[in-house]
Amino acid sequence: MKQLQTGSFYGQTNQITHLHGITITDTEYTLDKVDWHYHENAYFTFILAGNVIEGNKKEVYHCPAGSLLFHNWHDPHYNIKPQGFTRGFHIELQKHWFDALELKQDKLEGSFAVHAPDVKFLLYRIFKESKIGDELTAIAVESLLLQTLHKMQLSNEGLLRQVPAWVNRLKELLVDDPAHKHTLAELSEVLRLHPVHLSRDFSKYSHCTIGEYIRKLRVERSFALLADDELSLTAIAFACGFADQSHFLRCFKQFSGSNPSAYRKLLLRAC
Incomplete structure (x- = not known):
């Protein structure tokens, strides 16, 4: 089985950035299938x-x-690419980076999907920083990565606290169709919980209100x-469930610190 070294991914590499134990790779997937292989370093894969x-x-x-996927080092996997353009953003974390910061690696065993919107927002900010590429990129990326690992750890600790099944069920319902105009009464009926119990305890386990x-989730979508540069911002706003474009712009900036037009220009310019 082949081992890929730092900065090596199957496909066409558009950009590699090396930052003191962190390697960021912007790659276009060009192969229909990649057989079993593993990587030298732990890394994130973010599908752009x-x-x-x-x-x-x-x-x-x-x-x-x-x-968003996280892969531990030496964890074998394979890839299949359906037809069409596919682009991935990879962040490799070398072992000496963990060691220098005295981070416990046993918290990140195996490979798994990361679903938390707050973690994904941090990955989009890392992508943005990697494209700026100035003298502050290294410290900015490292700071964002530490926030990412912290939020992932909090999420894992939440699982260990035995979060009630209805919390995960509710999140699944919301993720499946974030554009749907949910009501508290509707969700309470589906989950068979009193609205007061539902709204109070969701905030306790998720650190935010249902709204x-x-x-x-809508901004993440x-x-x-x-x-897709053929979609207008208005079309995207409606597809994601926002009342209008101005509401979309406000929420996007709130969670990303940028505006959608600027991010789209960055994304398309970097292809």
Whole structure:
């Protein structure tokens, strides 16, 4: 089985950035299938455009644009690319980077999908920083990565606290169709919970209200759609469930610190 070294991914590499134990690779997937292989370093894969299927010894992930996977070092997997353009953004973390910061690597065993919107927003900011490429890029990326790992750890600790099944069920309902105009009464009926219990305890386990969580999901969905330059911002706003373009712009800036036009220009310019 082949081992890929730092900065090596199958496909066409558009850009490689080396930052003191962190390597960022912007890659276009060009092969229909990649056989079993593993990587020298732990890394994130963030799908910016298109689709890819990835399988390991435990699971198979169907990854449209906006999907985020974490892979530990030496964890074998394979890839299948459906027809069409697919682009991935990879962040490799070398072992000495973890060691220098005294980070516990046992918190990140195996490979898994990351679904938390807050983590994905940080990955989009890392992508933006990698394209700026000035003397502050290294410290900015490292700071964002540490925030990313911290949020992932909090999420894992939440799982260990035995979050009630209805919380994950509710998140699944919201993720499946964030554009739907949900009501508290409707969700309470589906989950068979009193509205007071539902709204109070969701905030306890998710650190935000249900409304805030839905806004995050809608902004997250918009990031994936911005890769399609044939879609207008108004069309994206409606597709994601926003009342109008101005509401979309406000929420996008709130969670990303930028505006969708600027991000789209950055994304398309970097192809």
